[in-house]
Amino acid sequence: MPFIAIAICVAAAPVTALAVMALAGLAPAWPVVVAIAVTILSAAAFSLVWARDLDVLTAAVQRIEADDAGPDPAGAVGPTLMEPLGLEIARLSRHLAARSARIEQERRADTLILERLPDALVVLRQDRTVSRRNPATDAIFGADLPAVLRHPELRAALDQAIGDDVTKAADLTIAGPIARELRATVVPINPPLQDGGRAVVLLSDRTRERSSERSHADFVANVSHELRTPLASLIGFTETLLGPAEDDPPARKRFLTIMAEQGARMNRLIDDLLSLSRIEMIEHQVPSDTVDLAGLLPRIVAGYEPRLAGGGTRIVVEIASDTPPIVGDADQIAQVSQNLLDNAVKYGREGGTVRLTAGIAEPGKTWPSRPGVVLAVADEGAGIPRADIPRVTERFYRVDKARSRAAGGTGLGLAIVKHIVSRHRGQLSIESEPGKGTTVSVWLPLAQPGASGRDGD
Numbered sequence: 001m002p003f004i005a006i007a008i009c010v011a012a013a014p015v016t017a018l019a020v021m022a023l024a025g026l027a028p029a030w031p032v033v034v035a036i037a038v039t040i041l042s043a044a045a046f047s048l049v050w051a052r053d054l055d056v057l058t059a060a061v062q063r064i065e066a067d068d069a070g071p072d073p074a075g076a077v078g079p080t081l082m083e084p085l086g087l088e089i090a091r092l093s094r095h096l097a098a099r100s101a102r103i104e105q106e107r108r109a110d111t112l113i114l115e116r117l118p119d120a121l122v123v124l125r126q127d128r129t130v131s132r133r134n135p136a137t138d139a140i141f142g143a144d145l146p147a148v149l150r151h152p153e154l155r156a157a158l159d160q161a162i163g164d165d166v167t168k169a170a171d172l173t174i175a176g177p178i179a180r181e182l183r184a185t186v187v188p189i190n191p192p193l194q195d196g197g198r199a200v201v202l203l204s205d206r207t208r209e210r211s212s213e214r215s216h217a218d219f220v221a222n223v224s225h226e227l228r229t230p231l232a233s234l235i236g237f238t239e240t241l242l243g244p245a246e247d248d249p250p251a252r253k254r255f256l257t258i259m260a261e262q263g264a265r266m267n268r269l270i271d272d273l274l275s276l277s278r279i280e281m282i283e284h285q286v287p288s289d290t291v292d293l294a295g296l297l298p299r300i301v302a303g304y305e306p307r308l309a310g311g312g313t314r315i316v317v318e319i320a321s322d323t324p325p326i327v328g329d330a331d332q333i334a335q336v337s338q339n340l341l342d343n344a345v346k347y348g349r350e351g352g353t354v355r356l357t358a359g360i361a362e363p364g365k366t367w368p369s370r371p372g373v374v375l376a377v378a379d380e381g382a383g384i385p386r387a388d389i390p391r392v393t394e395r396f397y398r399v400d401k402a403r404s405r406a407a408g409g410t411g412l413g414l415a416i417v418k419h420i421v422s423r424h425r426g427q428l429s430i431e432s433e434p435g436k437g438t439t440v441s442v443w444l445p446l447a448q449p450g451a452s453g454r455d456g457d
């Protein structure tokens with residue numbers, strides 16, 4: 001009981017002095033007894049108040065320790081001996097509460113950043129076991145994470161980063177059905193975290209970037225290759241004309257005809273490349289004009305017909321009478337129709353029929369639920385093998401290279417169609433049955449009622 005100890009401490013000296021005075025006969029007995037009683041009572045009252053204050057302050061300090069601010073200890077103590085100390089403890093308590101709230105806020109922000117980080121982030125201990133990882137790590141690698149962390153390039157980067165206490169980066173290729181290209185950045189943690197974390201490893205997926213770098217390089221190689229063949233032929237014939245064929249008029253005429261064809265082929269290739277790059281440049285700008293397919297398509301077919309002369313192929317145009325206008329760029333829609341007709345005639349059956357149709361799209365599995373129109377070109381040719389269908393819209397991809405080249409194709413026709421359709425926020429579908437024919441369909445969104453713009457002229 002602290003209050004008894006305080007009371008004894010306070011009262012012991014005066015009580016002893018009074019008792020000695022009484023015993024020595026220095027003071028009359030009864031006033032000494034009264035003085036001793038008053039001293040003991042006041043010591044008891046004082047120690048009671050002091051002990052209560054001590055209890056309140058002890059409880060307040062305990063609450064601070066337990067991270068619970070509780071009532072203001074100065075208020076609870078009241079205007080007694082301990083008030084200044086109570087006020088000081090209250091101030092300390094408020095200060096600590098504010099600091100821990102700030103730390104908690106920062107911790108929550110850090111956790112949120114790690115959780116939302118789209119790249120995988122792993123914290124490794126000295127023995128290379130995982131001490132922490134963010135949700136993206138599981139989403140990206142799942143059960144493959146140990147294999148990624150065992151990658152020799154990553155191991156070497158980890159050893160160096162921890163050994164030299166510097167940030168290290170490594171490029172990893174993870175084999176699998178689809179090879180992944182990763183960039184690993186290893187940041188050492190010195191001193192280690194409390195849970196043993198010794199290095200942070202950030203894994204960014206660079207597969208798409210790398211593939212676009214590669215396709216850019218492929219594109220340049222393809223263009224050079226496509227240009228080299230006609231150019232080599234032009235150079236070869238020029239040399240022949242200047243040399244052996246100089247005085248051979250029939251040979252000269254034949255060679256000049258071939259040279260003109262090769263020149264025209266180079267011209268077509270450059271036209272197609274320019275057209276593709278122009279479309280790509282404005283691909284993000286959705287057209288705002290309206291195009292009336294019922295007026296536009298027959299005109300394109302009529303312009304195309306002279307090229308059919310002698311081929312035996314027939315073009316049938318079927319446009320549903322209720323086909324509404326679409327949102328589009330008339331020149332580009334004309335180019336789509338032309339490229340598709342060109343393929344259908346080139347790769348269709350000789351003497352067969354090519355069908356160009358247009359009508360309101362039936363919303364369903366193939367087409368979006370929004371209102372739209374489908375423009376389709378169907379032929380009766382040899383078709384496209386199933387495995388090649390997803391690739392025919394790639395630049396320069398040809399199923400039968402010899403046939404395409406012989407027909408003067410650049411291999412860019414469907415790539416141009418794909419980009420025009422994408423600019424129109426439409427959809428492209430290619431269905432083909434080997435031996436029976438191919439149907440290429442394009443879904444395009446309808447013009448909104450009241451939309452202004454020029455017509456398909």
Ligand SMILES: Nc1ncnc2c1ncn2[C@@H]1O[C@H](COP(=O)(O)OP(=O)(O)OP(=O)(O)O)[C@@H](O)[C@H]1O
Pocket residue numbers: 272339342343344347348379381382383384392393397398399400401404405408409410411412413414415438
């Ligand atoms: N209707 C079709 N039937 C069969 N194969 C087709 C058809 N349309 C396209 N292909 C195949 O897809 C390839 C790519 O077609 P694309 O139109 O892009 O190029 P191209 O016709 O060879 O050349 P370009 O269109 O530049 O003259 C063609 O080479 C051909 O092999």
Ligand SMILES: [Mg+2]
Pocket residue numbers: 339342343409412413414
């Ligand atoms: Mg083509």
